[in-house]
Amino acid sequence: xxxxxxxxxxxxxxxxxxxxxxxxxxxxxxxxxxxxxxxxxxxxxxxxxxxxxxxxxxxxxxxxx
Numbered sequence: 001x002x003x004x005x006x007x008x009x010x011x012x013x014x015x016x017x018x019x020x021x022x023x024x025x026x027x028x029x030x031x032x033x034x035x036x037x038x039x040x041x042x043x044x045x046x047x048x049x050x051x052x053x054x055x056x057x058x059x060x061x062x063x064x065x
Contacts, residue, residue: 005046005047005050008046009043009046009047012039012043012046013039013043015039016035016036016038016039019032019035020032020035020036
């Protein structure tokens with residue numbers, strides 16, 4: 001795993017946390033929830049290739065593929 005991936009995930013987390021706090025303080029709780037869900041989806045998209053590599057490794061170790 002590359003350190004840049006961890007930094008990207010941390011950056012998304014910080015941005016989402018700040019945006020959620022600002023939206024919650026202004027009474028826009030529904031939009032804050034959508035920002036949180038969007039942040040989760042962005043992080044999942046960043047992790048898709050890493051998860052695929054993990055499954056490839058597991059299948060090669062156990063000889064399933």
